[in-house]
Each structure stands twice: as C-alpha cells, then as structure tokens.
Amino acid sequence: MIHRAVYLFLITFFGATIIAGGVELSFELPDNAKECFYQEIEKNVTSTLEFQVVTGGQYDVDVTLQAPNNEIIYKQVRTQFDSHTFVPTESGVYIACFSNEFSTYSHKLVYMDFQVGDELPLPGLGEHVTVMTQMESSAQEVHKNLGSIIDYQTHHRLREATGRKRAEDLNERVLWWSIAETCSILLISIGQVYVLKNFFTERKPY
Numbered sequence: 285m286i287h288r289a290v291y292l293f294l295i296t297f298f299g300a301t302i303i304a305g306g307v308e309l310s311f312e313l314p315d316n317a318k319e320c321f322y323q324e325i326e327k328n329v330t331s332t333l334e335f336q337v338v339t340g341g342q343y344d345v346d347v348t349l350q351a352p353n354n355e356i357i358y359k360q361v362r363t364q365f366d367s368h369t370f371v372p373t374e375s376g377v378y379i380a381c382f383s384n385e386f387s388t389y390s391h392k393l394v395y396m397d398f399q400v401g402d403e404l405p406l407p408g409l410g411e412h413v414t415v416m417t418q419m420e421s422s423a424q425e426v427h428k429n430l431g432s433i434i435d436y437q438t439h440h441r442l443r444e445a446t447g448r449k450r451a452e453d454l455n456e457r458v459l460w461w462s463i464a465e466t467c468s469i470l471l472i473s474i475g476q477v478y479v480l481k482n483f484f485t486e487r488k489p490y
Contacts, residue, residue, distance in 0.1 A: 307321065307323065307396075307397075307398050308396070308397045308398070308438075309395075309396060310338065310393060310394065310395045310396070311393070311394055311396070312391060312392070312393055312394075313340075313345065313382055313384045313391070313392045313393070313394050314384065314391050315384055315387045315388055315389050315390055315391060316384065316385050316387065316388065317383075317384050317385070318381060318382070318383040318384070318385055319381070319382050319394075320379050320380065320381040320382075321379070321380045321381075321396065321398065322377050322378070322379055323377065323378050323379075323380070323398050323400060324375075324376070324377050324378075325372050325375065325376070325377075325378050325400050326372070326375045327372055327373065327374055327375045328371060328372065328373075329371075329372060329400060329401045330369065330370075330371050330401065330402075331369070331370060331371075331372065331378075331398070331399060331400045331401070332367060332368065332369045332370075332397075332398075332399045333349055333358065333367070333368045333370075333380055333396075333397075333398050333399075334366070334367040334368075334396070334397040334398075334399070335347060335365060335366065335367075335382070335394060335395060335396045335397070336364065336365035336394070336395045336442055336446075337364050337365065337392055337393070337394055337395075338392075338393045338394065338395055338442055338445050338446050338449070339392065339393045339445070339446065339449040340390050340391050340392030340393055341384075341387055341390030341391075341392055342362075342390075343364045343392075343446070344362040344363055344364050345362070345363065345364075345382050345383065345384055345392060345394060346360065346361050346362060346363075346382070346383040346384075346385070346386065347359070347360045347363060347366070347380070347381070347382055347383075348360075348380075348381045348383075349368065349370075349378065349379070349380050349381075350378065350379040350380075350381070351372070351373075351374070351376070351378060352374060352375075352376025352377055352378065353374065353376075357370060358370065362386065380396070380398060382394055382396070395442055397438075
C-alpha cells in the first residue's frame with residue numbers, strides 16, 4: 285500500500301488545478317481500473333499531454349488519446365512517463381485514458397498535465413495595439429519565466445516524490461530481509477547448540 289504521507293504531499297502540491305486552456309492534476313488509479321479525462325479542443329490549437337506515474341507497482345500505465353472521430357492518435361503501453369504534442373485536425377472533445385487494468389494488486393498515483401493552446405498573456409497586454417514599453421516587455425518576460433519556474437518545480441517535486449517512495453520501498457525490503465536473516469541465525473544457533481549437546485550427553489545403556 286502506498287504510504288499515506290506521499291499522498292498528502294502530492295495532494296498538497298498537485299491537487300486538481302485548472303490552468304489556462306487545460307488541466308493539471310494527480311489522481312489515484314486503482315488496480316484493474318481505468319480513468320478517462322475529457323478536454324474540448326478547437327481545431328489547429330497546439331496541445332500537449334504529459335504524464336508520469338509517481339508511485340505504485342512498476343511505475344507504469346497504459347495511455348491512449350482519442351480524437352472526436354474515435355481515432356486513437358496516441359497510445360503507450362506500460363509506460364512510466366511521456367509527453368505528446370499534437371495539433372488537432374478537427375474541433376471536439378478529446379479523451380485521454382489511463383489504464384491500470386493489467387495490474388491485479390498495485391494502486392498507482394498518476395500525474396497528468398493536459399495543456400491546450402498558449403499560456404494567457406498578462407492582463408492588459410493581450411490586445412496591445414501599440415508597441416509595448418520597456419516595462420511592459422520586462423513584465424511579460426518575467427511572467428513567462430515564472431511559468432517556466434513553476435513547470436520546473438512541478439517536475440522536481442514529482443521526481444522527489446518518486447525517489448522518496450522508492451527509498452521507502454527499499455528500506456522496507458531491507459528491514460524484512462534483516463528480520464529474516466536474524467531469525468535464520470537464531471534458529472541455526474539453537475540447532476547447533478542442540479546438536480552439540482547431544483554429542484556430549486552421556487547415553488544410558490539399555
């Protein structure tokens with residue numbers, strides 16, 4: 285079972301957040317389960333689907349992206365992470381599905397970022413009819429850089445959460461292995477003492 289602290293950590297940082305023209309969230313994907321997300325996209329609007337399995341099992345999941353005409357435009361089988369950018373040829377609802385149906389016992393936590401179109405500009409600069417001043421240009425550049433920083437922070441937090449979960453799993457395995465070794469040593473010691481005792485025990489003649 286996935287450690288509860290990891291869930292709390294991820295919910296704090298990656299709880300469902302609506303962004304400009306898309307969605308960014310993390311969700312639990314139980315074993316033998318499939319989750320689909322629907323996003324309406326206009327024709328010729330560049331979009332990107334990015335995902336990463338944060339915790340659970342072998343850190344893999346099946347992913348499909350379906351167009352409004354039911355055509356599968358993207359498919360990955362048992363993949364840990366990937367990013368796919370596409371330009372829709374028709375307007376409509378696109379469906380991104382994540383499947384864990386191949387797993388019989390592993391719950392997984394999946395991060396998804398479905399970006400549609402370009403990021404919205406700063407208020408007041410979107411319909412600028414004149415040449416921007418130096419301050420406006422600097423503000424726009426700062427806004428763009430802050431967006432990049434947010435993306436970097438998200439990916440670093442994902443890697444940190446994944447690394448922490450793997451470290452916890454490794455620590456748990458080492459713990460149980462150490463317990464098993466200790467029990468084995470105790471049993472062997474008791475057996476050796478018993479055998480040696482029989483060697484030096486004087487047996488009464490019949």
